[in-house]
Amino acid sequence: MKIKRSDKYTILVLSFFTLIYIVGTIDLGAPFNQGAEPSLSVFPWIIICAMIIGIIGYYIGSIKEYSGEEEGEKSVFLSIAKPLSGCLIIGLFILLFFFLGYWIASVFLCFFTAIMFEYESSNMRKTVIIAALVSVLIPIIGYFFYQKLFHIRLPEGIIW
Amino acid sequence: MVEEIILGFATLFSLSVFLYLIIGFLVGLFFGIVPGLTGTLAIALLLPITFAMDPVNALVMAMGIFVSGIYSGSITGTVVNIPGTPGGAVTSIEGYPLMLKGRGADALTHGAFGSFIGGVGGVLILMFFCPIIAKGALMLHTIDRFSLIVLSLVAVCIASKGSVAKGVIATVIGIMLGTIGIDSQVPVARFNYGFVSMTEGIELLPAIIGIFAISELLFQIEIGLAKLPTIIDVKSIKFLRKDFIPKFLDIKSIGAKLYIKSTVIGNLVGALPGAGAAMAGFISYAEAKRSSKRPEDYGKGTIEGIAAVESANNSMCAGAMIPLLTIGIPGDAVTAMVLGMFKIQGIVPGPTLFAKSMHLIAPMYAALMVGSILIPISLWLFGPYYLKMTQIRRSVLYPFIALVAMIGAFSATFSEFQMIVALVLGIVTYLLRKQGFPSVPLLMGLILGPMAEDYLRRALMISDGNFMIFFMRPFSLSFLILAVIFAYFLGFKQRKVLEAM
Incomplete structure (x- = not known):
């Protein structure tokens, strides 16, 4: 399950920034207030899910594309x-x-x-x-x- | 309606407005011809100065840049095999072999003639369908609008170059950036991480400059080179004006059917968010090859292929305006910038635009049409100098681009923070592009994200937090089903077909 070094760094950087975004989203409180009213964090949670799916897709794609060649x-x-x-x-x-x-x-x-x-x-x-x-x-x-x-x-x- | 369009043409032909069209057209032509520059970049750089301009002049100038930038992107692809735009890359498949055969002038002539037909045809389709779609858009509820944006975002992700995952990541980064700053419904700052400046959020104009101008500048700095090398000896080739008059027999051999078909394909693809000229040109080219009596000639230099690509490319310009004008959703990077221009001028795109602001829309229609008519004229006037323009010294050009980009970021907001935002976004976009991520979804996410959030929260307030509401309204459900169909056919199926090819 090897991937190119540049892909590995890209995934790490993307995951790091997603983590920072998750911290910011947690600060905003629960996605729904009392009475099921959407809060400030409902949309950020949805896009976090989309980002995680994107990163997983990118990782799978990197595994498929890996040919063993690395840039110097x-x-x-x-x-x-x-x-x-x-x-x-x-x-x-x-x-x-x-x-x-x-x-x-x-x-x-x-x-x-x-x-x-x-x-x-x-x-x-x-x-x-x-x-x-x-x-x-x-x-x-x-x-x-x-x-x-x-x-x-x-x-x-x-x-x- | 007809009267208003005639008035639009009358407005366009007033001296000052027409002058702006000519300026925009020439700027777009120059940016399209010079490798590394694009019409999109030209609009990005000129966007900040539209603050100080009359809305009609600003919009007409933008249309001039759009039309000529899309057309001229194929010129360098044809003459030196360095396409100025992604759309121009498809033209170069046929154009450059013709150039090597000594028929470069023919390639340029039919490129310009195809652009003219596609441009004019596209505007006619736009004029006819826009009011009808706008009336239909009035029936859309907040819930439907959210689903429509989801459809647009899905289309942006899958229509962009690179893998679907890269498209998704780039779009989501754009959406995440759009959530920084004061919330639109509750006066609370989000994602500022204790930095007061970040409360400002990310303004559209510095973001556009960062994503398109600064990232491109960094790419060109990486290439270096004062002049781009070419395989053919540019100085040994000379074009004459008489070579740029299309021959009737050639046009007849291409056939009206091919022009019409390519124009319709370009318009339809243009209306699809995120698709752009490259996809319009490619689909049209593939269809022209499939229906050709001599498909084996394709790739060796055929004027039919050039006519098909160029008609579709320029028809795409009008098609891309359809979702922007009728629903307020931009179709590609240029229309996203036109949306920025609308915001600067306080114009709200959407169904009411046709009732309230037809005096602005009609000159835009006229500019798109007259701009297309100017294409063959420009070839006749400037064609002999195109080769020289491709050899412009980059060490003169890029300092100018750098200065205009940075002053543009400043003049849009007068904020040091926003200049830094432009630089940071430029670096981020550069790094993403280096890893094969597309840049257009980043901008589309930044623009569509806040709209999506606004509609989502309003819809959830109506439904007491029940997400099933998006599946209960017929329009909303149709858009979501369309999103799934798009993702399947355009995202996965088409990629498999392309890989097989």
């Missing part, structure tokens, strides 16, 4: 490293956006996102020039599009 740990790490950097860039953008304002945050986001797509290029100088151009032009376009055209006020940041 190195390739998994490499495939995660790039999107993880992407998450960090966006996370830092949110932080900078509220503390330092639109301009600095958007220049940061555009520069490093451009680098993420250009870094495999052999010409480092070209990579930096493209990223620099992108990080200047796109924030300007964004500013005119949102603030000037649609009057969406972008934060100036708490520093100034």
